[in-house]
Amino acid sequence: MSSAKTMLLVSVWRGTGTQGRYEAFEVPQEDNQTILDVVSWVQQNLDATLSYRFACRVGMCGSCAMMVNGKPRWTCRTHVGKVAENGRIDVAPLRNLPVIKDLATDMDPFFDKWVGAEGHFHPTRTRADPIEAINPESPSRKLADEGIECINCAVCFAACDTVTANSDYLGPAALNRAWTLLNDEKDGDRTGVLDAVSGSGGCHNCHSLGSCAAYCPNELSPITAIAGLKRETARSFFRKGR
Amino acid sequence: MIGLKLYMLQRLSAMVMAPLVLGHIAVMIYAIQGGLSAAEILGRTKGSIVWALFYGTFALAVSIHAAIGVRVILAETILKNRHALDGLTLAIGAGLAFMGLSAVYAVTAS
Numbered sequence: 001m002s003s004a005k006t007m008l009l010v011s012v013w014r015g016t017g018t019q020g021r022y023e024a025f026e027v028p029q030e031d032n033q034t035i036l037d038v039v040s041w042v043q044q045n046l047d048a049t050l051s052y053r054f055a056c057r058v059g060m061c062g063s064c065a066m067m068v069n070g071k072p073r074w075t076c077r078t079h080v081g082k083v084a085e086n087g088r089i090d091v092a093p094l095r096n097l098p099v100i101k102d103l104a105t106d107m108d109p110f111f112d113k114w115v116g117a118e119g120h121f122h123p124t125r126t127r128a129d130p131i132e133a134i135n136p137e138s139p140s141r142k143l144a145d146e147g148i149e150c151i152n153c154a155v156c157f158a159a160c161d162t163v164t165a166n167s168d169y170l171g172p173a174a175l176n177r178a179w180t181l182l183n184d185e186k187d188g189d190r191t192g193v194l195d196a197v198s199g200s201g202g203c204h205n206c207h208s209l210g211s212c213a214a215y216c217p218n219e220l221s222p223i224t225a226i227a228g229l230k231r232e233t234a235r236s237f238f239r240k241g242r
Numbered sequence: 243m244i245g246l247k248l249y250m251l252q253r254l255s256a257m258v259m260a261p262l263v264l265g266h267i268a269v270m271i272y273a274i275q276g277g278l279s280a281a282e283i284l285g286r287t288k289g290s291i292v293w294a295l296f297y298g299t300f301a302l303a304v305s306i307h308a309a310i311g312v313r314v315i316l317a318e319t320i321l322k323n324r325h326a327l328d329g330l331t332l333a334i335g336a337g338l339a340f341m342g343l344s345a346v347y348a349v350t351a352s
Contacts, residue, residue: 165318206250237250
């Protein structure tokens with residue numbers, strides 16, 4: 001006994017750099033099918049030249065984020081049934097990042113901003129020193145814990161209208177990282193982090209639109225982290241007059 | 243396109259404006275209860291150092307606050323050049339301050 005498969009109408013962005021167009025494909029619909037499954041099916045069965053990026057397929061690596069029906073999503077954990085509109089799916093490269101080819105974006109601007117936000121750990125001990133004991137129940141550790149599950153997928157970066165309008169803006173992910181470092185008792189450069197997020201592209205450019213928190217696949221809240229950075233930089237302004 | 247200093251200036255100027263706006267509204271509601279002519283208003287404001295300081299402070303706070311606000315809108319829409327933004331921010335702030343303080347002078351100078 002066989003029945004004809006329902007077909008999905010999938011429009012996929014094709015092109016390099018700023019040039020491109022949508023190309024339509026028909027993909028058989030399956031149960032428990034993700035957007036990444038759809039893109040992979042196109043690449044494996046219809047057009048082997050389709051470029052896209054993925055790695056873990058289980059929502060851990062942050063490689064496969066794309067715009068799906070106009071919204072940024074982690075495609076490996078986004079089920080077709082939840083986002084298809086009348087059997088149609090539009091898949092495009094992440095917003096706010098340059099396109100390399102088809103669905104693969106250049107992530108350099110995104111990670112450059114992590115560096116710009118001083119988003120790396122500043123150790124205070126060497127490997128010869130004993131490990132510093134941190135109370136997991138301390139208020140600062142709890143604040144840090146709320147933001148550390150970021151997988152660098154750039155969904156928040158693509159969702160942010162301030163990133164679109166202001167190319168200097170560090171963006172929600174980098175600022176969320178800065179906030180976790182600021183609350184990490186082991187980090188040794190609190191002043192450096194505060195300085196990094198206080199520049200012309202820093203946390204004060206955020207308009208609190210909240211798209212970062214609305215679309216973060218790990219349900220983090222960069223907008224809350226940015227509000228925390230605004231509070232801490234304001235305190236440092238009154239304390240040090242900078 | 244705003245860093246910590248402009249952010250703080252805009253927030254602090256807003257903190258100055260808020261009680262002054264409430265004071266202005268409260269006085270307006272109180273003053274017009276029995277009907278009040280322009281001549282009567284000027285009769286009370288002319289030569290008043292208190293009203294000059296009240297509205298002078300308000301005009302300066304508005305100039306700072308609005309100039310930074312317009313700067314952000316321009317930066318995110320049509321003006322990406324940093325020097326042009328700095329110049330326009332100063333020009334808008336100075337223009338608003340001139341107009342505001344001129345008006346305050348006109349109603350408070352005796």
